[in-house]
Amino acid sequence: MSVSDGIPKQIEDALLTNRRDFLKSAGMLAVSFGVFGGTRIAAAGQRGATAQGAGPYQDPDFHQIDSWIVIHEDNTATFFVGKTDPGQGTGTGFRQLMSDELDIAFDRTTLIMGSTDITVDQVGSGGSTAMERDSWPMRRVAAEARRVLLDMASVGLGVPVTQLTVADAVVTVKADASKRITYGELIAGKKFNVTLTGENVSSITGQARTKSVPELKYTGQSPQRDDIPAKVDGSLKWAVDVKLPGMVHARNVKPPFACATLTGIDESSVRNVPGFIKVMHKGNYVAVVCEREEQAVRAARQLKTTWEKPASAPFPTSENLFDYMRNATPTSPLRPNVAGDPVAAFSRAAKVLEAEYQIPFQGHTAFAGAHATADPSNGQMTVYSNDMKTYGMRRGVATFLGMAQDRVRVVYRQGPQGFGRTAAEDAACEAAWIARELGRPVRMQWMRDEETAWDTKSPAFLVKVQGALDATGNLIAYDYHARSCDYNHIGYNEPDTVLIAQFMGSRRSTPSAGSSAAPSDMYAIPNRTTGGDVVSLPAIWETPLRTGNLRDPNGPQSTFAAESFIDEAATAAKSDALEFRVKLLNAGTTDDGVFRRARSLAVLKAAANAFGWDARPSPKPIGKGDILTGRGVAYAFRGQTVVAQIAEVEVNRHSGQVRAKRLVCAHDCGLIVNPQALRHTVECGTLHGLSRALYEEVRFDTEKVTSVDWFSHPTLRHMDVPDKIDILLVNGDPNPSRPDLPPYGAGEASLKPMLAAIGNAIHDATGVRIRRVPFRADRVLAALKAAGV
Amino acid sequence: MSQIQLTVNGRQYTVDVEPATPLLYILRNDLGLQSPKFGCGLGQCGACTVIINGAAVRSCVTATSSVKGEVTTLEGLASNGRLHPLQQAWIDEQVPQCGFCQNGQILTAKVMLDKNPRPTDAQIRETMNTTLCRCMSYMRVQAAIKRAAKTLAEPSPAAGKAVVP
Numbered sequence: 001m002s003v004s005d006g007i008p009k010q011i012e013d014a015l016l017t018n019r020r021d022f023l024k025s026a027g028m029l030a031v032s033f034g035v036f037g038g039t040r041i042a043a044a045g046q047r048g049a050t051a052q053g054a055g056p057y058q059d060p061d062f063h064q065i066d067s068w069i070v071i072h073e074d075n076t077a078t079f080f081v082g083k084t085d086p087g088q089g090t091g092t093g094f095r096q097l098m099s100d101e102l103d104i105a106f107d108r109t110t111l112i113m114g115s116t117d118i119t120v121d122q123v124g125s126g127g128s129t130a131m132e133r134d135s136w137p138m139r140r141v142a143a144e145a146r147r148v149l150l151d152m153a154s155v156g157l158g159v160p161v162t163q164l165t166v167a168d169a170v171v172t173v174k175a176d177a178s179k180r181i182t183y184g185e186l187i188a189g190k191k192f193n194v195t196l197t198g199e200n201v202s203s204i205t206g207q208a209r210t211k212s213v214p215e216l217k218y219t220g221q222s223p224q225r226d227d228i229p230a231k232v233d234g235s236l237k238w239a240v241d242v243k244l245p246g247m248v249h250a251r252n253v254k255p256p257f258a259c260a261t262l263t264g265i266d267e268s269s270v271r272n273v274p275g276f277i278k279v280m281h282k283g284n285y286v287a288v289v290c291e292r293e294e295q296a297v298r299a300a301r302q303l304k305t306t307w308e309k310p311a312s313a314p315f316p317t318s319e320n321l322f323d324y325m326r327n328a329t330p331t332s333p334l335r336p337n338v339a340g341d342p343v344a345a346f347s348r349a350a351k352v353l354e355a356e357y358q359i360p361f362q363g364h365t366a367f368a369g370a371h372a373t374a375d376p377s378n379g380q381m382t383v384y385s386n387d388m389k390t391y392g393m394r395r396g397v398a399t400f401l402g403m404a405q406d407r408v409r410v411v412y413r414q415g416p417q418g419f420g421r422t423a424a425e426d427a428a429c430e431a432a433w434i435a436r437e438l439g440r441p442v443r444m445q446w447m448r449d450e451e452t453a454w455d456t457k458s459p460a461f462l463v464k465v466q467g468a469l470d471a472t473g474n475l476i477a478y479d480y481h482a483r484s485c486d487y488n489h490i491g492y493n494e495p496d497t498v499l500i501a502q503f504m505g506s507r508r509s510t511p512s513a514g515s516s517a518a519p520s521d522m523y524a525i526p527n528r529t530t531g532g533d534v535v536s537l538p539a540i541w542e543t544p545l546r547t548g549n550l551r552d553p554n555g556p557q558s559t560f561a562a563e564s565f566i567d568e569a570a571t572a573a574k575s576d577a578l579e580f581r582v583k584l585l586n587a588g589t590t591d592d593g594v595f596r597r598a599r600s601l602a603v604l605k606a607a608a609n610a611f612g613w614d615a616r617p618s619p620k621p622i623g624k625g626d627i628l629t630g631r632g633v634a635y636a637f638r639g640q641t642v643v644a645q646i647a648e649v650e651v652n653r654h655s656g657q658v659r660a661k662r663l664v665c666a667h668d669c670g671l672i673v674n675p676q677a678l679r680h681t682v683e684c685g686t687l688h689g690l691s692r693a694l695y696e697e698v699r700f701d702t703e704k705v706t707s708v709d710w711f712s713h714p715t716l717r718h719m720d721v722p723d724k725i726d727i728l729l730v731n732g733d734p735n736p737s738r739p740d741l742p743p744y745g746a747g748e749a750s751l752k753p754m755l756a757a758i759g760n761a762i763h764d765a766t767g768v769r770i771r772r773v774p775f776r777a778d779r780v781l782a783a784l785k786a787a788g789v
Numbered sequence: 790m791s792q793i794q795l796t797v798n799g800r801q802y803t804v805d806v807e808p809a810t811p812l813l814y815i816l817r818n819d820l821g822l823q824s825p826k827f828g829c830g831l832g833q834c835g836a837c838t839v840i841i842n843g844a845a846v847r848s849c850v851t852a853t854s855s856v857k858g859e860v861t862t863l864e865g866l867a868s869n870g871r872l873h874p875l876q877q878a879w880i881d882e883q884v885p886q887c888g889f890c891q892n893g894q895i896l897t898a899k900v901m902l903d904k905n906p907r908p909t910d911a912q913i914r915e916t917m918n919t920t921l922c923r924c925m926s927y928m929r930v931q932a933a934i935k936r937a938a939k940t941l942a943e944p945s946p947a948a949g950k951a952v953v954p
Contacts, residue, residue, distance in 0.1 A: 241823040369827075416923065709829060717919070717921060718927050721925075
């Protein structure tokens with residue numbers, strides 16, 4: 001077997017390795033990080049260029065079962081998938097599903113993810129697509145492998161497949177249990193040599209059918225996540241931990257203000273720094289390289305550079321952002337979707353409501369700065385990265401450097417949570433460019449202020465909503481107009497928009513249009529207009545206010561506006577906020593193919609029951625004490641996943657401080673693969689939503705971002721978490737006799753309604769409607785004072 | 790450059806570095822102890838936490854020359870091949886999401902429990918407040934601390950499972 005078969009060399013090696021001995025020496029738990037990747041690093045450490053000589057790095061052929069599954073002599077299996085898991089347990093979930101389809105015990109399997117030369121290209125992670133989309137090809141391949149193994153057993157045992165049964169990787173003759181053969185005995189050390197069909201990796205399939213939900217055994221259980229032990233005993237080797245022989249350290253020198261032009265570098269200012277190697281620069285990109293990390297940090301601070309300011313301000317201040325957006329000309333005309341006859345309905349309204357909601361830029365603020373290590377040995381390029389989309393990064397780096405794609409590989413390693421930051425990753429192209437120029441392995445790491453100021457931002461939104469109530473308080477017309485500040489939205493690992501390319505002068509002739517978003521609800525409002533447009537800041541290149549996908553890119557913004565407004569309508573109708581929503585859902589008479597209307601009702605009901613919701617209009621009578629309490633509800637769907645959240649808050653009327661006392665999140669994502677991992681993911685997402693509701697906001701003057709660390713761009717802390725949080729995993733399929741729904745996406749949906757739930761709770765507590773997030777103490781206090789509370 | 794003696798996890802080292810070099814870089818790049826992480830370099834987040842003389846110390850803002858006393862890192866928490874009860878509680882509660890901050894969470898909790906074996910919920914929140922987690926694993930961190938406190942209070946402390954060899 002050779003690499004040209006399309007089977008990665010490492011899988012070939014695994015076929016020939018005595019698995020039992022290997023597992024004994026490596027330890028099962030370390031396998032997913034240790035066997036392949038770890039060996040590669042160790043090999044590079046020992047042999048340097050020799051390991052690099054393993055290229056070219058051809059794409060593993062997704063048409064071959066052998067690219068996905070290897071069965072070993074000791075009757076264990078290793079799965080290879082093209083995904084990444086930043087700690088939400090999707091990797092463990094893939095193992096559960098594949099174990100079920102292959103009919104092998106979960107604890108006899110391991111999983112390798114996301115390194116471009118050894119796993120098929122399934123893009124990586126993002127958009128909560130792990131279970132919904134990308135688990136399906138894995139399941140079909142595992143089912144096909146099981147079918148092929150049964151065929152082989154049929155030949156070996158001399159009985160038809162129909163007379164065989166299989167459990168835990170052992171095939172047995174039904175009529176004679178003494179006649180049995182293991183998967184290992186059937187195929188260890190050999191290839192399946194079975195070609196799958198399908199135009200692309202997502203449609204890949206064999207002949208076998210996948211199991212129905214009732215047939216799944218490991219799916220639906222909660223085996224512990226396999227990545228956790230190494231994360232708590234300190235043994236995990238992260239992307240930041242990669243060390244290579246001869247490796248040097250690089251740090252960037254960013255312009256002191258946006259859109260600045262470099263006019264001079266005084267290299268003599270850093271020549272006295274021990275270990276100083278070189279200042280690297282091209283266009284407006286500047287970095288320093290030193291032998292040691294602390295030397296590079298010092299040199300980057302010490303290097304004297306001069307810059308020329310742009311002729312005009314690149315952006316307004318953060319305080320003036322929404323005035324700017326309101327008055328800006330959209331980049332393309334508004335083309336709203338219209339249902340019914342909104343104009344006529346508004347004209348006969350008993351009451352018309354109008355409100356404007358403001359959501360600022362919010363940062364990804366990954367827990368550590370962008371980082372990558374690049375090894376240019378042997379005219380090739382190996383990048384060690386925590387990029388969630390390693391395959392795109394490989395293409396991006398290859399194009400950026402003008403290298404053939406098969407000379408570049410990206411080795412996936414775990415990294416700090418970035419919520420989409422690593423889809424538009426910056427450090428890899430920087431490390432790779434410097435590494436190639438220097439001819440040495442380079443480790444690039446962004447500093448805290450650099451990351452917080454210059455990471456990609458979630459677009460700011462200004463949303464105007466109008467609603468018409470009839471005399472009995474029914475919402476008969478609705479007009480939603482979202483405006484986002486999102487022009488030149490940065491895509492996934494684009495070699496011409498990655499920041500180093502921008503600094504080096506790259507300019508796309510047609511920048512990305514960006515997007516705004518419509519509400520995501522199943523309310524039956526007969527006359528409805530929804531539309532959105534995009535505005536641009538004055539500067540779109542070489543600016544720290546570049547937008548990128550932050551966890552459900554536009555969902556929290558659109559839902560804050562839409563679900564705050566529904567609450568305002570309920571108050572105007574003197575209705576209970578929850579009953580008002582239920583009534584709007586029940587006003588519909590049809591559902592969609594995934595029963596989103598019925599499931600919307602189910603999550604709202606589950607959340608209300610868990611919370612102990614008592615029906616009454618909001619706000620409640622304003623209390624006399626220092627602490628005002630209130631509750632708020634909000635709901636949304638993302639894709640097919642439906643979420644309702646209820647928050648109980650305490651508002652300190654003297655300080656404006658808001659604290660969430662209790663949170664409830666009811667979540668329906670169809671089939672649940674691992675309930676514990678899902679519950680934890682939803683809990684973390686809900687609290688991330690709380691953090692964005694209370695604290696997160698990018699601040700800037702007219703030339704630079706001024707929120708640059710954890711004080712100026714705060715995040716939720718231990719003391720901010722609620723006393724109690726209920727995560728309810730709902731299965732709201734209205735037909736109990738139907739097998740379960742398929743798995744939909746989880747993770748991002750759980751932070752979508754939280755901003756509105758908190759705002760609605762603040763209103764319930766204080767009677768004051770605040771239409772701008774985050775609900776920071778100073779902003780809340782000012783609103784309370786203005787309202788005389 | 791100057792020669793500095795360090796005792797880390799019971800082993801003695803001599804390093805030849807600029808005295809002001811943050812301890813974090815020495816641990817990670819010279820001693821091969823990479824569990825302390827660079828998160829902010831400002832002492833704000835806690836990812837770089839180590840224990841020195843019974844105190845949780847931010848190694849990213851600690852000059853190596855100023856270190857007086859033995860340093861313990863997360864790698865040094867297990868003893869006799871057994872995980873520390875805090876580490877076991879972290880697994881039992883399935884605490885981490887990405888896990889990048891958990892070095893700081895575990896070591897900060899260790900120092901707290903050493904001083905105060907039965908912290909109240911309020912004390913846990915207050916003591917842990919400056920140790921940040923961007924995944925928002927806070928609820929589970931707090932639950933794991935309570936679990937570990939219970940384990941440590943048992944008359945014959947149940948040790949953690951064997952560390953994977």
